[in-house]
Amino acid sequence: MKLVTWEEIVEWSWGLAEKIRQSGYKPDVVIAIARGGYVPARLICDFLGIENLLSIQSQHWVEAAAKGEKAIIKFEYEVDLSGMNALLVDDIVDTGESVILARDFVKKRWKPKELRIAVLQWISPVAKIKPDYYYMEVKEWVWFQYPWTRLEDVTQFIKRIVTTELKEHGKKRWTYSEIKEYFKEWYGIEVDERYYRKAVENLVESGILSRESDDIYALNVK
Numbered sequence: 001m002k003l004v005t006w007e008e009i010v011e012w013s014w015g016l017a018e019k020i021r022q023s024g025y026k027p028d029v030v031i032a033i034a035r036g037g038y039v040p041a042r043l044i045c046d047f048l049g050i051e052n053l054l055s056i057q058s059q060h061w062v063e064a065a066a067k068g069e070k071a072i073i074k075f076e077y078e079v080d081l082s083g084m085n086a087l088l089v090d091d092i093v094d095t096g097e098s099v100i101l102a103r104d105f106v107k108k109r110w111k112p113k114e115l116r117i118a119v120l121q122w123i124s125p126v127a128k129i130k131p132d133y134y135y136m137e138v139k140e141w142v143w144f145q146y147p148w149t150r151l152e153d154v155t156q157f158i159k160r161i162v163t164t165e166l167k168e169h170g171k172k173r174w175t176y177s178e179i180k181e182y183f184k185e186w187y188g189i190e191v192d193e194r195y196y197r198k199a200v201e202n203l204v205e206s207g208i209l210s211r212e213s214d215d216i217y218a219l220n221v222k
């Protein structure tokens with residue numbers, strides 16, 4: 001797990017913008033892939049002086065009947081980008097499915113003159129596509145804990161810890177500080193206090209944990 005700071009995001013987006021500038025490509029419009037591409041796309045607009053920013057949401061869906069996941073474009077809409085150079089921006093190309101789907105949709109339906117792809121991270125051994133621009137090539141798969149998904153990720157990770165510990169060791173009750181200790185041990189990162197607090201609150205709200213007393217949480221077994 002790589003904990004990513006806001007400062008790193010600025011550094012990396014700056015570096016990515018430099019690569020685009022040096023290549024001579026001059027985008028007229030930036031297209032952010034929602035949601036991960038929003039922050040880098042906005043920064044690239046700033047660093048390259050681009051006014052036009054659109055977005056497209058490409059999302060993975062777990063199909064009820066089928067095993068695998070399928071990516072779809074949510075909220076399809078039409079815009080005319082003919083005659084324009086476009087730049088599609090995302091945080092990371094992992095499998096590459098989201099980017100491939102967004103690229104194909106934009107090319108077919110929005111018809112830009114040219115479309116190039118820029119991302120902060122490219123996980124080269126697993127990706128089905130090589131982006132035109134990337135700030136960092138990642139040769140060993142790792143989860144990037146980006147600052148814009150911190151609460152969502154911490155909530156998911158704590159859920160994973162408590163459900164796994166129940167399955168493997170029958171552990172049902174947790175103190176708040178135990179949750180934090182396990183988190184640090186499992187994932188090797190630390191986040192601000194507010195994220196642990198809110199993540200636990202989220203899990204209580206969604207019925208996964210129950211608050212038994214001030215400091216004791218119990219996992220609700222289904």
Ligand code: AMP
Nearest residue numbers: 036092093094095096097098142143144
């Ligand atoms: P992909 O598998 O390339 O379609 O990835 C879809 C989206 O999932 C990315 O745009 C990210 O927002 C998120 N994601 C996938 N893999 C990672 C990873 N290793 N670290 C952080 N976020 C990821």
